[in-house]
Amino acid sequence: DIKTFRICDVELETSEELPTFTPVETPFIHKRFEKQVEDNPNNTALVAEDTSLTYKELNEKANKIANALIKKGVKPKNNVLIMLHRNSDLIASILGILKAGCAYIPIDLEYPQDRINYIYENSQADYIISDEDNYNSLNVKELLKETNASNPDVDITPDDLAYMIYTSGSTGNPKGVMISHENICNQVQNPKSEYESLLCLATVSFDVSVDDILTSLSNGMKLILASDTQIKNIPELIQLIKAEQPEVSEMTPSRLASYMEVPEFCEVISCLKCAFLGGEQFSTKVYENFKKYSNAIVYNSYGPTETTITSNNKEITDVNDITVGLPLHNYITDVRDIDGKLLPQGVMGELYIGGVSVGKGYYNMPDKTEEVFLTINNIPYYRSGDYAIEKPNGEIDIQGRIDNQIKLRGLRIEIGEIESSINKYPSVKQAVVVIKEINNNDHLCAYYTADDEIDTRILKEFLEDKLTKYMIPTAYMQLDEMPQTPNGKTDIKALPEPKLDLEYVEAENETEEKLFKIASELINTDQFGVTDDLYAIGFTSLILMK
Structure with a gap:
């Protein structure tokens, strides 16, 4: 009826055939790890700053933490925060929390106290596992005194939460993204799982670290966990790579570019068989430079935290064909207009990501959840907030942020x-x-x-x-x-x-002059003084690594 027909009802693309999603086998992430323990107990599971552990040893360490938590009254479906340095205690605690039937919430040690307090209160966490003793914190060393090292048996469902990652929020408060066991179990069958060893460089509060840790340990790989010092100190990182010869790693293009400023780093990366570049716009310059020193397969990796880390991957072979590729297994990607209607290939709209790994929303934020999490044709979707175009071959080309x-x-x-x-x-x-x-x-x-x-x-x-x-x-x-x-x-x-x-104070002695010259060369400018804050003039931790 022309009198009642509205512009928002116009569809430029007829509805496509609905996808078929396959059930996720063993939809509990800790059970997948335990299966690897059963199959390969003596294989190396973890190389960390403090120790190396076999699958059997890591499992027993995680079980001690899980059983200690259960004895302290932690119940399945509780939330537990983790504030630990990057060592074997961190990995065992993540697994221990999962084995206790709880969701883990990683906290960056450099977070300001206000942010930690907010996450603690918003998440309604029962405990914080740390290496300190205070009124609401459990010391990991005390938990590890537990003598029961057997696998606990807790009653949870695939829909229960495995972890929450807090992301930046537009209202002034971060949002806790809820990810279930089924969500992450579907995700860990990604291309990283095809390799034998993985180097983890991502901070624990960044969801790539979840992918690195859980993909490795649920697929029988060796997880090489770079310490806080190794990540920032390139000579130590180079020694780690030399010693462990990782086959796959993921990092941002800017981090890789910074590492490659050091010739010795370029010499050791030939061991990589695969590199994932994600977290920001793909850089053809970084890609071309990397390929001078490595024959590794390079993927452009894409996905919001809300859809369990990575929804799309594209193996890059041609710098003139840069997209984020096709959706991964049990994912679907649609480009839709402002009214949520499907758009034809070649027309820009908002990217909607659907499927088995779409998260459960934002914790304790029903209004925010309703804005971006929705159901279409009985399929859960997340509105990414990214402009995108679907190319004729079905690959997705990201065009930038809407907000x-x-x-x-x-x-x-x-x-x-x-x-x-x-x-x-x-x-x-x-x-x-x-x-x-x-x-x-x-x-x-x-x-x-x-x-x-x-x-x-x-x-x-x-x-x-x-x-x-x-x-x-x-x-x-x-x-x-x-x-x-x-x-x-x-x-x-x-x-x-x-x-x-800036204060523009000039160097007063030979040492200051040398340091000023080094700093000037690193940042390609001398428009600052010796007393100015290096970070304020454009230095980053990546630049300082040079």
Whole structure:
């Protein structure tokens, strides 16, 4: 009826044939690990800073933690936080929590206390496993004194949670993404599982670490866990690679680019048979440089935390054909319009990701969950917030973010969370945060209006208590008023060029001159002084590794 027909009812693409998903075998991630223990008890499961463990030894260590948790009254379906250094205790604790029927929540040791407190309260966690003693923390060394090293038998379902990862939130608070046993068990049958050993470099609060750890241990691989020091100290990382000869690893293109600034690193990576580049836009420059030193297969890896780490992979063989490829097993990817209608191939819209590994939503955030998690034709979907085009061969070409969520050096950042924190500072009226290039490096730049003149150093200290390090702006600019577009929105393009707050103190002795020269060469600029904060002028942990 032309009188009742609406524009939003127009469909440019007729509904496609519904996919068939196959049931997930052994849909409990800890049971998959136990199967590997049974089949290959004496194979090396873990190489960590403190020790190397066989599958049998790691299983017994994890069982001690699980049985100790159960004796302390931890019940199946409880949530347990983990705050540990990157060693065998961390891996055993992850497995122990899963074996106790609980969900684990990894916490980065560098998180500010405010963020830790929020996650602890929001997740309703029963305990924190750490290497410290306090009122709500369990010391991992005490748990390991448990004598019962047998596999516990707990009653859970495939739909129960295996873990939660907290991601940046637009409301000012991070969101706990709920991932079930079935979700992660479907995911771990990914291309990484085809290799014998894996080097894990991702931080524990980044979901790639979940993939690395659980894919390895549920498929009988050797997990090589780089320590906190090894990740940041390239000579030590090189020694680890030389000694263990990993076959596969995943990292962001920017991290790989930084490592490859060191010739000795380039010499040792020939052992890799496969490399996954993900977490940020694929770099053809990094790819071409990497291929000079390695014959490894290279994948462009893509997927939001909400769809269990990775939904699409593309083996890159041609720099003129860069996509994220086809969906993995038991996934479906649709490109849809603003009204959720399917779009034809070649037309840009929002990428919807559906299938068995779509997560369960955001913990204790039903409204946020309802905004992006939905069901279409009885299939669970997640609205990715990414613009995408489906190519004629079915591969997905990502075109950027729809909202103002960005990625900086591979880390997903919700601009709104930073702006919300700045707006909580006394006298600030309005804040806008954008990425701008200064001295050839991308910086988070904060613009704000306020009733009084604000000391940026005090503002930065205020933010350090609320945000993780990589979310704290390095450039600040107070404006009399925000530029606006004709329709009243903040005109981002009209914001002035940012200026770094630097002292420009000159070197006073030979040592300072040498250090200044080294620093200048690393960042390709000498527009700073010897007393200025290196991170404020564009240094990152990756640059410092050089």
